[in-house]
Amino acid sequence: MTALDFDPAGVALPLGHYIDGARVETAEDAIPVRRPSDSAVYGHVPDGSADTVDRAVSAAARAFARSDWASRPPRDRARVLRRWADLVDADAPALARLEAVGSTRPIKDALAWDVPFTAEGIRFFAEFADKLGGEVAATRTDQLGLVIAEPYGVVGAIAPWNFPLVMASWKIAPALAAGNAVVIKPSEMTPFSLVRLAELASQAGVPPGIFNVVQGQGRTAGDALARHPGIGKVTFTGSTRTGIAVMRAAAESGPKPVTLELGGKSPQVVFGDVPDRDAVARTVFGAFTGNAGQVCVAGSRLIAHRSVADELVERMAELAKALKPGPTWDGSTTFSPIISTPQADRVDGLVRGALRAGAEAVIGGRRLAAIQDGAFYEPTILRNVAPGTEALDEEVFGPVLTVQTFEDEEEALALADHPSYGLAAGVHTADLGRAMRAVRRLKAGTVWVNRYGRTADFVIPTGGYKGSGIGKDLGRQAVEANLRHKSALVAF
Numbered sequence: 180m181t182a183l184d185f186d187p188a189g190v191a192l193p194l195g196h197y198i199d200g201a202r203v204e205t206a207e208d209a210i211p212v213r214r215p216s217d218s219a220v221y222g223h224v225p226d227g228s229a230d231t232v233d234r235a236v237s238a239a240a241r242a243f244a245r246s247d248w249a250s251r252p253p254r255d256r257a258r259v260l261r262r263w264a265d266l267v268d269a270d271a272p273a274l275a276r277l278e279a280v281g282s283t284r285p286i287k288d289a290l291a292w293d294v295p296f297t298a299e300g301i302r303f304f305a306e307f308a309d310k311l312g313g314e315v316a317a318t319r320t321d322q323l324g325l326v327i328a329e330p331y332g333v334v335g336a337i338a339p340w341n342f343p344l345v346m347a348s349w350k351i352a353p354a355l356a357a358g359n360a361v362v363i364k365p366s367e368m369t370p371f372s373l374v375r376l377a378e379l380a381s382q383a384g385v386p387p388g389i390f391n392v393v394q395g396q397g398r399t400a401g402d403a404l405a406r407h408p409g410i411g412k413v414t415f416t417g418s419t420r421t422g423i424a425v426m427r428a429a430a431e432s433g434p435k436p437v438t439l440e441l442g443g444k445s446p447q448v449v450f451g452d453v454p455d456r457d458a459v460a461r462t463v464f465g466a467f468t469g470n471a472g473q474v475c476v477a478g479s480r481l482i483a484h485r486s487v488a489d490e491l492v493e494r495m496a497e498l499a500k501a502l503k504p505g506p507t508w509d510g511s512t513t514f515s516p517i518i519s520t521p522q523a524d525r526v527d528g529l530v531r532g533a534l535r536a537g538a539e540a541v542i543g544g545r546r547l548a549a550i551q552d553g554a555f556y557e558p559t560i561l562r563n564v565a566p567g568t569e570a571l572d573e574e575v576f577g578p579v580l581t582v583q584t585f586e587d588e589e590e591a592l593a594l595a596d597h598p599s600y601g602l603a604a605g606v607h608t609a610d611l612g613r614a615m616r617a618v619r620r621l622k623a624g625t626v627w628v629n630r631y632g633r634t635a636d637f638v639i640p641t642g643g644y645k646g647s648g649i650g651k652d653l654g655r656q657a658v659e660a661n662l663r664h665k666s667a668l669v670a671f
């Protein structure tokens with residue numbers, strides 16, 4: 180028992196959609212929502228139809244036109260957003276339980292990271308409300324050229340299940356800071372915490388209709404949102420395949436900007452000169468086991484110099500023994516479940532395929548049977564994975580690391596370059612010149628040197644190259660992506 184333990188049955192669920200500043204219960208079919216920790220159904224959400232999506236988009240368009248959200252002094256908008264962030268912090272004990280109960284986030288992590296990171300991200304974006312107003316253009320002196328930044332109107336957002344609050348806040352907060360209204364669809368597997376987030380936004384003073392949540396399935400509600408003609412801009416986080424479908428659907432109601440934060444198959448390149456192999460092993464290990472590998476930037480391919488590969492693998496095998504898998508409502512859990520049984524089966528299928536093709540599982544390679552009914556997968560390190568094997572080429576989204584070795588820098592960088600993904604990469608070396616050559620050469624949206632993973636430096640944008648996406652979440656770039664520019668030329 181720890182002080183953080185809680186009873187999953189005791190968590191109050193905010194049910195229904197959230198439209199026009201209130202929870203909305205509909206007569207739509209109910210989708211059962213399961214807890215990944217034990218596969219039990221713990222709640223239901225309405226299976227949002229195209230009509231419900233239309234109702235939410237109409238409410239958002241009305242609020243955008245009639246409330247003063249977009250037209251008020253931007254610092255007043257910032258003040259509301261900061262108040263919202265404070266309410267998120269104040270609600271942390273309840274919000275973290277709501278996040279933990281049905282997602283893959285252990286309560287300890289939800290409290291220490293997800294909730295405070297969400298609040299701080301909102302504060303970061305709030306500060307941009309009055310800082311991206313536009314420009315005065317150079318023109319003749321008897322006229323004035325203006326480049327005016329304006330919101331799009333209604334932003335349609337589709338959020339994933341791996342970090343439900345944090346990922347969604349990276350969509351919602353920059354859109355609101357820029358003066359837009361938002362309709363967001365969470366994953367049907369992690370639907371509840373966003374409704375609570377919306378209630379807190381209303382309490383903070385976000386006008387009714389400016390922030391709406393529609394529940395439902397991706398292929399119906401998500402699709403209807405992406406293709407709704409009332410949406411001015413679409414933003415999505417999830418798989419590359421679905422991202423392409425969203426982009427296609429969005430284009431059908433007319434051209435519009437689309438931000439896509441998609442999958443990855445990110446390499447961690449370790450050169451032989453690293454001074455502290457123990458520290459590198461811990462970093463590499465954390466980068467594929469955090470949230471059980473269900474992280475878009477998971478470092479799932481170790482590319483290690485021949486001289487250090489064995490030692491790194493041995494140390495990681497030791498580290499795996501210290502992980503404590505368990506239900507997300509147990510305060511001592513340090514290793515997450517997989518989001519669902521089908522997803523755990525998918526991970527297993529990819530691992531089995533690699534083993535059949537001759538790979539060796541140094542550790543793991545199985546569903547974790549010790550926890551009854553939960554969707555857990557053992558931390559898995561695969562060596563000798565044949566080129567062309569799916570586990571080496573495709574995003575696994577589970578705690579699975581493939582290991583490849585190299586002789587020289589050229590070979591390392593060639594292995595690191597994935598033919599279709601380019602979300603992130605890690606480089607570990609004591610040689611600054613080599614590190615900088617790698618930074619330049621690697622075709623990835625983020626390159627980490629002698630570390631791996633994001634920090635609380637929200638000013639550093641995140642987003643992919645190639646099939647890993649278009650545009651950025653976080654950073655000034657994320658706010659700019661929620662603004663369009665009007666040119667005005669005034670003769671006087």
Ligand code: NDP
Nearest residue numbers: 338339365366367396397398401402417418421441475576
């Ligand atoms: P998806 O990409 O299918 O789902 C992400 C979001 O998109 C969810 O809200 C989903 O809703 C919604 N969605 C699904 N289909 C459509 C559609 N046709 N139109 C609009 N929205 C849609 O991911 P999965 O949940 O199926 O996971 C599969 C794989 O995706 C993972 O194994 C992983 O590789 C990758 N992934 C990557 C993430 C990242 O952070 N980059 C996050 C999540 C997944 P719903 O869940 O209700 O169907």
